[in-house]
Amino acid sequence: MSRVRRHADNPAHALPGDDPEHEPRARHGRAPDVMRLGGWTPMREHGEDEPVDFVIVGTGAGGGTLAAKLAEYGFSVVAMDAGPYWRPLEDFASDEMHQSKLYWTDDRIVDGENPLQLGANNSGKSVGGSTVHFAMVSLRFRPEWFKSRTLLGYGTDWPVDWREMWRYYDEVERVLAISGPLTYPWGPKRPRYPYRAHELNAAARVLARGAEAMGIAWTESPIATLSAPRGLAPPCVYRGFCTSGCSTNAKQSVLNTWLVRALAAGAEIRDLAMVGQVETGADGRATGVRYHREGRWRFQRARNVVVAGYAIETPRLLLNSASARHPDGLANSSGLVGRYLTVQANQAVWGTSAEEIRSYKAPPSLAISEHWNYEDHGKDYHGGWCYMAQGPLPTLWSSTLATGHDLWGDALVAEMQNYNHSVGLKNVGEYMPQARNGVTLADETDQYGLPIARVTYSWCDNDRAQNAHARAFMGEALAAADVRDIWEQTNDTCHLNGTCRMGDDPCTSVVDADCRSWDVDNLWVCDGSVFPTVGGVNPSLTIQAIACRTADRIRDMAARGELDRRARPPARERAR
């Protein structure tokens, strides 16, 4: 066998006998029990000719959450993912390069003035999506962001109310047993986090010292890894490989939370299932999905289709699903599918600390300041940002030094000797939605013969002004914590949102507040694509909250008989 297979870190030193990257694991009526070495859990299966209530494309923060909730509400659900069904206890090694198997690294074309780096920081190809390797930072939106146009003068209002969203944040925080501070310094009062904050590592203490010197508030980051046992999951052992895949199950990813529930509630999960097209019938409604699995193209019938492939694959699938009835792609009468791709700032400052930092210890971002998310004075730009402690592992750090600090050869080797004393601060900032940024189809095709995505990105002046302020402030904070030789990393971004934005008006949005497409009433989009604006916080908690809300809305609509047909035609159709 030519592929190198590495020993995972599990105490039994066992390697699974199968190859999850080439052979599906979820089939023959069973799926992996990710909580037990070699374990299986029964899985209900559906025939392809049997129209299921919901086919969900993607099992990440949006699709996985929705699969669990819809199955628990009694709907028949088949959730498909292009990625493998990992067993974290057995498949994950303490090896950054090996663990890049978790990223979506299929061919894509990037262009624009500021082409995005795609892969580690903004994609996942796994059952459980990118939550399998996310940094676990679980933050709520600032309430005003849901009405940023009305209240703050920029972007677009969301069609949902912040108080309703906050109830769904409560739900997700409980499901993920978020470890967070007893009192949160910013925003309206929120319930106590289910689990206590983790002990700060050295990198987080640097953030704390800097923030205190700058006179702003800081706190422990609310993160989705356990600080106490929970069910079969042990508390975090501070192994530090969080963004390369947690091999202990302390990380509360969609893979080991929502999807465990989904299976128990009767959902079927199909791994290594790449959906190429949502098919529509003569009436224009979705009839199911065409997908590739086990070496051939198949078709699954469905009464409803949910697309939850994140902000590149979701618009790509909708655009690839064009038909005579939908010549510009599915759900695209507004022309907005794929437009307004909005990523987030990931500007950083780095330096050298006299004390040891050892960035590999514990989750990377244990301390945070949301000061500039809630403070609007002193800015010459719109939008907020937060900043967090960092914990790059050695390979990531060497590539950061090479690409962000232009070090190579002896200089790079010399700086790598300093790894244990390197420390930095990095922000997550709110870039402005711009119509020119987006996802279109390229002429090239991928291994499935499907046209690949072309991802175009350029900063606007507002984005650049925010970057400059963030770097300057974080640099001062780092210096105030006695860090020397400070340099700025300007080339990184994170998270992908906004290519199927939600709204109140079919002319200016792709889906409504319930994530239901305006054009095809049995087609839904449920992931970061629906964000009209991105805020200055990591999006995973909000994606899951939106998915919970969508599930509740679907349940209520089904009870009223409104699933088969929209209750009121959209405004544009009424006008006709």
Next chain:
Amino acid sequence: MPGATAMIAAGLGAGLAGWWLAARRRPARREPGTHRAARRLNEASALLGLSVMADSGLEHFRGEYHNRAMFAAPSVSGIQIGASALGAVSDPARWSTPHHAVQVASAATGVSGLAFHLWNVLRRPGGLSWQNLFYGAPVGAPFALTLAGTVGAAAEHVRGADPHHTRLLGRPAGPALAAGAAFGLGGTVAEAWLLHLRGAFHNPLMWLPVTVPPVTAALLARAAFVGRGRMPVTRRMLEATAALGFAGSAFHAFGVARNMGGWRNWSQNIQSGPPLPAPPSFTGMALAGLAALEMMEARNARD
């Protein structure tokens, strides 16, 4: 750190041997009430010391004894256990002065430990914050050594006192000891509450040490100030609290098993999991409370 491990092992062995001796050498003839009370208090003190020595030995080992002062707690408590065990089994008069000195030194070590731990908490970024109370040196833990020394010193006072008018600090000894034991239980509850809060009370059983002992402490305090006749409910609660202390160690052993790798990975998990030796300090305080209760009941019977 093999030296520290050997020291802890030796101390543990000495403590256990003393405990075993104390348990099996029952006086053949009827002894004065004060002697019985002194023996019981010494047993309580030895158990408290044992809990302190094992807990501080383990936690300071985890902290790599990076400050030499960290050796103080396990070593002093080791000597303190020996003194209390000896006091529980041997002829009292010959040992009274050195015994007393050891107990007072232990109590003083506990107080200085409190200061050290508080300093460790306050010097961290954030100062007096939940983060630092949870993860800095546990501010209340050295208090257990103070309690061990205080109970041990009280034992010697009681032994030498007039059996019919036993007084402690100018007060009748029974109520004074009961009030002290109630206070000590309260401190132990505070420590358990803080650390169980850190664990988010993730297991409902974690509520036990913050619900049962406070009731016991309240009953004991009530007994100290307005107690009359026999007090069976207080006695039962003290016994339940004593049992809870040992049960706590069993629960903590289960907690260790729930960490990554379970007991197979014991060398890491007994450090990162819940502290196995901590809960018996409840037993120690409850035994001291029982001794006080016995003295009060005896006095009430005489009055």
